[in-house]
Amino acid sequence: MLGRIICLAAGYVCGLFQTAYIYGKSKGIDIREKGSGNAGTTNTLRTFGVKAGVLVLFGDIMKCAAACLLARFVIAPRMAPDLNYLFVLYAAAGAILGHNFPFYMNFRGGKGIAATAGLIICFHWSFFIMGVIVFFGTFFTTHYVSLGSLLVYAGFMIQIIVEGQMGVFGMSQAALNEMYVVSAVLAVMAYYKHRENIKRLIKGEERKTYLKKKEEKQP
Numbered sequence: 001m002l003g004r005i006i007c008l009a010a011g012y013v014c015g016l017f018q019t020a021y022i023y024g025k026s027k028g029i030d031i032r033e034k035g036s037g038n039a040g041t042t043n044t045l046r047t048f049g050v051k052a053g054v055l056v057l058f059g060d061i062m063k064c065a066a067a068c069l070l071a072r073f074v075i076a077p078r079m080a081p082d083l084n085y086l087f088v089l090y091a092a093a094g095a096i097l098g099h100n101f102p103f104y105m106n107f108r109g110g111k112g113i114a115a116t117a118g119l120i121i122c123f124h125w126s127f128f129i130m131g132v133i134v135f136f137g138t139f140f141t142t143h144y145v146s147l148g149s150l151l152v153y154a155g156f157m158i159q160i161i162v163e164g165q166m167g168v169f170g171m172s173q174a175a176l177n178e179m180y181v182v183s184a185v186l187a188v189m190a191y192y193k194h195r196e197n198i199k200r201l202i203k204g205e206e207r208k209t210y211l212k213k214k215e216e217k218q219p
Contacts, residue, residue: 039110095115099112
């Protein structure tokens with residue numbers, strides 16, 4: 001239990017590095033007062049442009065990746081080598097919580113998708129392939145960032161269960177079940193944070209995002 005708590009705490013500290021908020025403040029703007037009000041990559045992209053969006057995306061990915069790598073190569077080997085993947089997941093959960101609910105910003109952060117990308121990159125190579133195909137396939141087909149993000153989470157849940165039961169992670173069934181529960185909590189949180197996006201998607205009112213600003217349209 002101690003190892004899990006340490007991973008969560010370390011991840012939360014990493015997640016507190018609010019890239020979008022810091023970038024906005026460097027321009028004299030609170031990103032949460034612009035656009036969607038979200039301190040994340042998409043809102044930064046729409047507010048400041050592609051270069052700013054890429055910078056924030058990279059920062060948010062890296063903070064979760066740092067937490068995952070810390071869990072994989074420092075915490076798990078010393079405390080529970082057989083629970084490596086589980087510890088990585090707890091560290092990522094902490095980073096996503098830190099990103100979404102930073103205490104020093106009155107718990108108003110982002111939605112955790114870019115941070116989740118850090119988890120997918122570090123978790124297992126097969127998840128990276130899934131994430132790239134699902135997200136970019138959806139995005140370049142529909143131009144809905146939210147839809148691509150939600151489908152990646154659905155894919156992550158399905159894949160972690162399938163590969164877990166196939167023995168890819170080399171853990172006991174009890175540890176696997178715990179990993180499924182943590183993954184489900186993260187997925188539910190992501191869908192909850194995107195509840196307004198889901199409503200707009202259903203109504204056909206969700207805003208599309210284009211990499212070239214001049215092409216951006218409002219449906």
